[in-house]
Amino acid sequence: MEKIITQCSSCQAKFKLGGDKIGKKIRCPKCKGVFVVNEIGVQAKPAPVPRPELPQPAPAPSTVETPPAAPSAEEPTATPAVEQEVVPLKDRPRPLKVADFFETQHTRFLPDQADGVNAHISYDITGEGGGQWTLIVKDGRCEIQAGGDPSAKTRAKMTAKTYLKLAQGKLDGRVAFMLGKIKLKGDKASVATVRGCFKVPEI
Structure with missing residues (x-):
């Protein structure tokens, strides 16, 4: 629950309360006077401390050898047809x-x-x-x-x-x-x- 900072209207003492006490009457623990809780500040939640990332283990080297790629066969070039000369x-x-x-x-x-x-x-x-x-x-x-x-x-x-x-x-x-x-x-x-x-x- 969010904490708020309130102040006693009689002795001006400050102390922290739960946010659900706003608008309610409470007794000051110091002067014993009764006052209505008003919010004069919100206590910010401390920022979470980032956890250090653990180093990831390096991947183990593969023991399976990749076969070399087969050479691509070149497509044969089409040879244009040569019309034979007709002997008279x-x-x-x-x-x-x-x-x-x-x-x-x-x-x-x-x-x-x-x-x-x-x-x-x-x-x-x-x-x-x-x-x-x-x-x-x-x-x-x-x-x-x-x-x-x-x-x-x-x-x-x-x-x-x-x-x-x-x-x-x-x-x-x-x-x-x-x-x-x-x-x-x-x-x-x-x-x-x-x-x-x-x-x-x-x-």
């Missing part, structure tokens, strides 16, 4: 093969002549030096793919000998078809249409 037909070894004509066909493409042409032809060339290729001419562009395409609108089948004659202009396509040297399925008109989209090869 005239510089290729003889005799020329069917693959030579298909591999160089895009170099003979005439975009101005392909306006409105939409052809998708799968070639099946039989016999020695044959194979399968797919020709796509669409939106003024030409694409040659190795391998056949069962979804092609046109499928053409002939021997390697017949194809080489056609490619070199030694055999007319309509004559070859009438003689049964070319077998066509699907959109037959596409075969004749695409012939005008390519230059005659220089061999």
